[in-house]
Amino acid sequence: MDIGYLYIVISPCRSSRNHCVRCENLSFRDEKPNLWKEPKFMALLVFLFIPFILSAQSIKPENPIQFKIKNAGITVDGTISDWEVEVDFDPKKLAQSSIRGKANPESIQTGIKLRDKHLHGREYFHIQKFPFISLESKSFQSKGKNTFVGIFELQIRDVKREVEIPFTLSQTGKQQKFKGEFVIDRLDFGIGEKSLVLSDEVRVIIEF
């Protein structure tokens, strides 16, 4: 089962053989205490978890993902507005940190509606078959004050590739703001075909 963003949240629970309520396996092996059947216990568990969930910072960012691609010598600016990200990032504990994101390519906008519709099609994002783009951190490295490089696994369509994303973090109190930019070759992910006018390289800007 794909447990999506909750992986970050429940992973500690997994180690203690507990399961998330969204998991398919709701029959638990540790029958003895059988506290799971107690509503009060469940309520307590929910209350206990709420602060934990909040600390994992599931965000639906206001800013869309931006991308830029050259088409016939002109830079086309596009966005993907429907996306969310799960952040558990501590600059002092990079090994334990994680960032995961998921974007819906159906929300792509390039300023021309018919072009956007075409980008949904099988030559490009093929949204019927691949409704999400995902990004998942593998490791982080500090590159100076508030500057990092993350190795991420990016999946577009059915292609997964590692990408290196340099990013900055600005922190005000508990609020974290990230900004990263990277370049991909769209052909690596089967996005369209080689073109005389459309560049292979796409610059992606993520801010949340």
Next chain:
Amino acid sequence: MKIKKWLSNLPMWLYGCMLLPLLAFGLSKQGVSYFSVLDIPRIWTDEAMKDWELPNSNPAYSAQPVTEEFYYNLPERVIYKTYPVYHPDHEPEGYWDWLHEQEAEIVFDESKLVTEEDWIKAGELLFDYPIDTLGAVINTQHVRNPDFYSSTGMPLTPEGIMPFAQWIVAGKGKVYLGNLSCAMCHTRVMEDGSLLKGAQGNWPGDKAFAFALESDVVSERGVQGITNILFGSAFVEGDPHGKLLESGRQSIIEAYKAVPEGAFGRQGTSILYPPQAPNLIGVKDRKYLDHGGLGQHRSIEDMMRYIAMNQALDFLNFYGDYNSLGLTKERLYDGQPIFFPGTYDRHSDAQLYAIAKYVYALIPPENPNKPSAVSERGKFIFAEQGCVTCHTPPLFTNNKLTPADGFEVPDEHFDKYDIFDISVGTDPGYTLNTRRGTGYYKVPSLLGLWYRGPFLHDASLAKLEDLFDPARLRDDYVPTAFKPHDVKTKAVKGHEFGMELNEGDRKALVAYLLTL
């Protein structure tokens, strides 16, 4: 010295032999190539014809062409010398009598064709050569009647020549009006009266046919019969052509008259959704032929097949059990000839090869619209508006097929054809309701827009400016070129790009398009 002396004693013929390898290899590198008739492909094979064309939008009614055996049993066409047809008021004195005194002269002899240039030259002759002398569209009486020209708005050259038909002299006193040459639909009389061969033609063919039907006082049954042969597609949902036939003689004739110059209801298409006459200049680089991309164009052989099929052999096609001539398969293959224009003989493979070579060699005339500051701004807008995605330079087409509204692309087509999987919403009638319909429209090249028009696949817009006029999307719009005979207004929908540009940007974009 001894060698010099020995060489000087050699006979001349031996020197000649030494030059032979040069003839075989060396000279071809200097721009002259030699061609052996043995290299001419055999184009109409059962294997090749099986999947050369795309299926009909309703695949149960995809065209079934005649067999290889049937095709090659047809006699080859003899190509006679032809003579120009003049408007009666411009005909040189004594011309008509002089024509009748001429002997037949056979002008195509493949054994005399050696160089590439020879083949191209012969191809031009064949391009101009009418394949019909039965009066398929018009006949002698029509072209010798001055009313024919005034009633059809027939373009003429400054000499008064009507360049879309030719006189064929098949013997002394045997002077026939020839119809159905390639040139008939693909010759344009330019504003200055010059001829541009291969361009989107401006032969008012359907108006000419309407004149013929009216002046010959063809009966209602006759008008219905020939219209059914040309466009009948009873297998199409709703049978729009059946409804046209039911509408009666005058209504059908009005439908012919409604087709403007630059479009032509050729067989298998429709006068309800008439196709724009294609521009052949640059066709060598296009991957599909016909507005619906019916014929694949992967090699010169495909081009030859297309020529053979479209010069009337498609009248013999079956669509399911339907044949528009009313043939049964038993009748088709009973060994008796079928006397219908273009179906009782065929071009030889060599003739087809020559025509294809000529068509490939067509080059555009010099464009009088030179780049300017305005057109350069238009070039930027062209890119900015995303036009380049489909009309990709340098061909200004991405050579793909776009599905029409109402057609769902079958999965297997994505691997077989070049599909650009989005509809631009233009009128789907042609590609969904005709014998040639595939469900697609090919992305047209924008090269040579300056000498072309009307525009869109159904020739509904007279000028490029009309394409960017938002008024065309309204139901009260009067199309500036093709407008169906039975409506007063009609929205010209689809391809709604550049509609939001301001007037200055629109002008700049059009200025750029006219430089292509």
